[in-house]
Amino acid sequence: MVTALCKIFSGMGIKVAPFKVQNMSLNAGVANGGEMAYAQIVQSLAAGIEPSVHMNPILLKPEGGKTHVIVQGKHVGTYDSERYFNAKGESFLEKALESFNILKRSYDLIVIEGAGSPAEINLSGDIANTRFSKLVGAKEILVVDIERGGAFASAVGTLDLVSFNDLIGIIVNKFRGDEKLLKPGFDYIERRFSTKILGTVPFVANSIPEEDSLRTFQRREGKPMVGIVKTPNMANATDFEILERYQGIGFQYITVPELIEKCDIIAIPGSKLTTVDLDYLRNEGYIDILRRTSSERFIVGICGGLQMLGKWVDDVDETGRGKIEGAGLLDITTLLKGRKVVRQVRSRILYPHMRGMIVGGYEIHNGKSVGRPHFSNIISEDGKDTNLMEGSYKSKVIGTYIHGIFDNTSFTQALLNLVRKELGMEPLKLLSVASTNYEIQRFAEVVKKSIDLDYILSAVNNR
Incomplete structure (x- = not known):
């Protein structure tokens, strides 16, 4: 109101x-x-x-x-x-x-x-x-x-x-x-x-966009099918609300690991307690299925999702639990210690299938992830020129700290068309969607x- x-x-x-x-x-x-x-x-x-x-x-x-x-x-x-x-x-x-x-x-x-x-x-x-x-x-x-x-x-x-x-x-x-x-x-x-x-x-x-974090998406049929893993401490669900505005795309929340194999793209969202959600994914069987099927579908981790896809997360500040094994799908490690990163960014993608594409968004996260190759090169931070690296990728697995990346139509269209090509479908041109305004x-x-x-x-x- x-x-x-x-x-x-x-x-x-x-x-x-x-x-x-x-x-x-x-x-x-x-x-x-x-x-x-x-x-x-x-x-x-x-x-x-x-x-x-x-x-x-x-x-x-x-x-x-x-x-x-x-x-x-x-x-x-x-x-x-x-x-x-x-x-x-x-x-x-x-x-x-x-x-x-x-x-x-x-x-x-x-x-x-x-x-x-x-x-x-x-x-x-x-x-x-x-x-x-x-x-x-x-x-x-x-x-x-x-x-x-x-x-x-x-x-x-x-x-x-x-x-x-x-x-x-x-x-x-x-x-x-x-x-x-x-x-x-x-x-x-x-x-x-x-x-x-x-x-x-x-x-x-x-x-x-909704105010509450755990918004309930109504499952919609379509191809590709995007599955959003619903973790207990999920944060920034707004990253995915843009998908509702594109026609033809399927999406659903993944609440049991078996649903992963029914999806073409898996999204691992941000988290307020990364290592707690990481344990949840492991204990519920999500990580086993992600490891076994990572060559069959694209996996995108955002913020805490990126951290969970790495080799390990050393949680010093969030819960003090120490080093927790990650999914091991990206060659990165994360230390949750030190100052919180809060910034608006513009970044040039380095992922081969989208190399050179400029995207915008924002970062809110604890800790720092290290490892190569980098997903993108940050060229602007809070409106000022910079030269920083962030995220990582490995084959079909992508991880980034950039919230709002799906709001960049060029990125979303490129990702969807990579999947459609593998499915033997014609490329999709996303029409401009009704803006939030x-x-x-x-x-x-x-x-x-x-x-x-x-x-x-x-x-x-x-x-």
Whole structure:
């Protein structure tokens, strides 16, 4: 909803920015200032502005019972929940207010997204919802997801439990059916709480990147078939969402190792706990099948996936487990120690079948991998010329640290056509797909028609 509102307000000539105090997600990206949630990067695209870490000052990345904490783009520590809420929450709140005020000096309107539910009465240290809106004097809108069921119970319970700062009204989202069926419930809410219903937004199928890390892809038949190995600590599932927009390509999550042999391309995604996921792949039988069939299909490892495909990973910093044997499909070794790499990159591919191709993306990873041959030569880092090597390859096995590589149509098309050639199929020319911006615009138009925008703007301006 914040994405749509940013698009709508931007289209009206309002200088608008998104903001989320605290986001818990394993889908992260790189922006001005460091690492931030990918959702706020998408929202900044909707607003027509460059993303900044101040739009998401606190990013929480689950990490094996603890939380990897990013504040204003930088990693500040890994905490259990009790220590975070009791000892660190208040100091991080100050940073969030600092970021908000930085944005406030540059933008006319800031659209703040809450986190989870505002009625988390079990969390006395919650800084992401009504407490923050009160601190900054924000107008509030309660958005109810009706697709999940229990929408009216959720709305009534929230209104009963929460002391809002200045509630404008309620938007019901993702409705399927006849809106007239909702009227008795709306009447009850308006009568009991004197709270206006601002509109009902219908369910709209779209391919706007998801906020949650473990998105569920619906299996789609096609050739080549791309299988994405679903590991317990999978991160940056957004790397693969672009595949849904291309017609003719099959894709599915691989949840049991036997499915590997039904796929033409295997993708090993990033991971928040590389050696834990590596053990999972070994114990569940994935590595045995990958080793046995690596000459029969292409395997692409991204970030943690690259690390797992090597000879071993020496985990000093993530879990302290030491050296763990890898899949052994690439001639590299990885040391998880030292500073975290966070950067936007442009790189020239060295893999023979794509040599010279320029791709763009970003890196977010711990540790360093060494070994040859390199997959690509980084020529630009955060907009500055550089000359670095990354990744590796061996026959049909490719590993890279570059997130977003499948968003480069030239790379995706070349990989798919390598497979199609082996399958005896004609080369495929990927048509330009609907951009994320187009998908946002399409959804924003639906939202604009569905809500009382004039009332919202009047309430916001009447401060």
